[in-house]
């Protein structure tokens with residue numbers, strides 16, 4: 001079954017503005033830390049020329065383009081318009097393929113196994129229960145010793161959600177307050193726990209801005 005909000009968060013309608021929008025790091029708290037988060041994900045993905053990589057929510061290719069080389073990369077996104085914008089940036093990756101699909105559903109299809117799964121700013125479109133399933137399904141797609149590396153909009157605890165919403169609203173930033181209310185920002189402590197329950201060890205967290213974090217999780221070799 002596809003994730004609950006996949007059609008709502010299909011970025012087809014904003015594909016042409018997306019790359020300009022993400023540059024707005026100084027003024028927009030949702031975008032603050034964007035470049036540093038993407039770079040951290042690639043730097044921590046342990047990629048070699050042999051690696052088979054799965055990217056979930058590839059958008060306009062801003063994360064993919066930072067990969068200099070790998071054995072094969074399979075990119076997945078529900079938006080064909082985002083893919084159209086991204087494709088010209090990615091000609092250096094000869095073994096790249098693209099699948100139009102839901103990031104949760106594609107994981108139970110016949111796509112093989114991967115050394116690394118990467119994803120940025122996409123899984124906050126999955127509700128909490130879907131994230132739990134997402135981690136388990138990624139675990140099943142990873143080879144022993146493989147890595148899952150994420151960068152996304154996150155809050156450190158459930159309790160901090162209301163505090164952040166009030167903070168942005170009281171400072172006149174209604175747009176950010178609504179994004180936190182209506183999207184499904186990761187709750188860091190819960191997500192780490194779910195990843196550990198799925199078997200990942202260790203799970204490491206790094207913060208890049210008020211709302212952007214990275215999480216790196218390893219599937220033990222045996």
Ligand SMILES: C[S@@+](CC[C@H](N)C(=O)[O-])C[C@H]1O[C@@H](n2cnc3c(N)ncnc32)[C@H](O)[C@@H]1O
Pocket residue numbers: 003005006009010011012057058059060061062063076077078079082101102103104119120121122125
């Ligand atoms: C905010 S963009 C992030 C794109 C890119 N990873 C980046 O960091 O710039 C989110 C992307 O996820 C896609 N998306 C959202 N929900 C999805 C889902 N459930 N399955 C597949 N793609 C999804 C959107 O179409 C969009 O391209």
